[in-house]
Amino acid sequence: xIFSTPSACIEADxxxxxxxxxxxxxxxxxxxxxxQYLENPVLFNTVRNMYGYTGTYKGKKISVMGSGMxxxxxxxxxxxxxxxxxxxxxxxxxxxxxxQDDIKVRDVxxxxxxxxxxxxxxxxxxxxxxAPTADFGMLYDAVQICKERGANVRVGNVFTTDVFYNYNxxxxxxxxxxxxxxxxxxTAGLYLEANACHKKCLSIVSISDHMFRTEELTALERQxxxxxxxxxxxxxxxxxxx
Numbered sequence: 001x002i003f004s005t006p007s008a009c010i011e012a013d014x015x016x017x018x019x020x021x022x023x024x025x026x027x028x029x030x031x032x033x034x035x036q037y038l039e040n041p042v043l044f045n046t047v048r049n050m051y052g053y054t055g056t057y058k059g060k061k062i063s064v065m066g067s068g069m070x071x072x073x074x075x076x077x078x079x080x081x082x083x084x085x086x087x088x089x090x091x092x093x094x095x096x097x098x099x100q101d102d103i104k105v106r107d108v109x110x111x112x113x114x115x116x117x118x119x120x121x122x123x124x125x126x127x128x129x130x131a132p133t134a135d136f137g138m139l140y141d142a143v144q145i146c147k148e149r150g151a152n153v154r155v156g157n158v159f160t161t162d163v164f165y166n167y168n169x170x171x172x173x174x175x176x177x178x179x180x181x182x183x184x185x186x187t188a189g190l191y192l193e194a195n196a197c198h199k200k201c202l203s204i205v206s207i208s209d210h211m212f213r214t215e216e217l218t219a220l221e222r223q224x225x226x227x228x229x230x231x232x233x234x235x236x237x238x239x240x241x242x
Contacts, residue, residue: 009047009076009080010045010050010052010084010085011045012085013044016054018087019086019089020237020240021052021065021081021091022064023078024066024093025068025069025094025186026066028051030052030053030064030066031051034053039057041053042055045065050066050067051066057238058238060241062237065077069164071116071162071185071188071189074092074186078194082197088199089135089201090201091202091203091237092186092187092201092202093233094184094205094206095206095207095222095226096158096206097182098182098209098211099181099182100176100181103181104210104215105217106152106217106228107152108153109153109181109204109205110146110153111134111157111187111203112139112155112156113131113157114158114160114187115178116132116160118162118188120189124192130192130195132187133191134201135200137240138201138240141236142202142232142236145239149231151232156180158182160183160185160186160188161184162185164185182205182207184203202236204233206225206229
């Protein structure tokens with residue numbers, strides 16, 4: 001049976017969506033992940049070309065779906081997955097720009113928390129600042145998987161920005177000074193949405209470039225780095241389903 005949501009951004013058979021969803025920004029990347037890593041992937045959503053697929057990984061049902069760029073788009077899809085499709089956990093997979101000197105391209109960063117310049121959290125009416133944080137159990141499992149693989153992993157605070165082309169050129173330096181590891185565009189919103197929905201979320205990103213050095217991966221190097229991040233994320237999702 002097709003399950004319609006109020007905004008009609010996801011229209012799918014509810015039973016096709018797994019309890020854990022990997023979420024890249026690009027819907028075509030979701031398609032590539034499904035085809036490369038999942039067995040017998042089935043397309044469950046095509047609304048607005050935001051492709052969602054479900055297949056199996058090492059015998060367990062896992063979904064992957066694009067989120068678009070930025071907090072407004074990512075949280076829209078996360079909210080519907082959590083609320084209307086009974087998804088228990090989302091793992092963001094994507095790329096980020098390094099801010100710290102000791103973080104290199106190809107490193108994997110796991111976001112324990114996320115600072116942001118977004119006003120997304122104001123909707124909750126909290127007096128003060130909400131701290132968007134990961135689910136500890138998923139975070140712990142991902143770190144252990146990285147250690148077992150010998151991956152170059154960093155864990156800590158990331159900067160989720162609403163502005164890709166920032167008019168204020170001093171923002172990256174300030175984020176760096178405050179100890180943020182890298183900059184990306186979705187994590188803080190996804191963590192806040194998971195908290196509000198009483199669900200779980202983890203953000204795992206691969207460093208593709210550096211904000212203060214002339215370092216940028218080639219297309220082939222990006223693919224190799226992405227593969228390691230994806231395997232860590234899939235293993236984390238697999239363990240979550242135990």
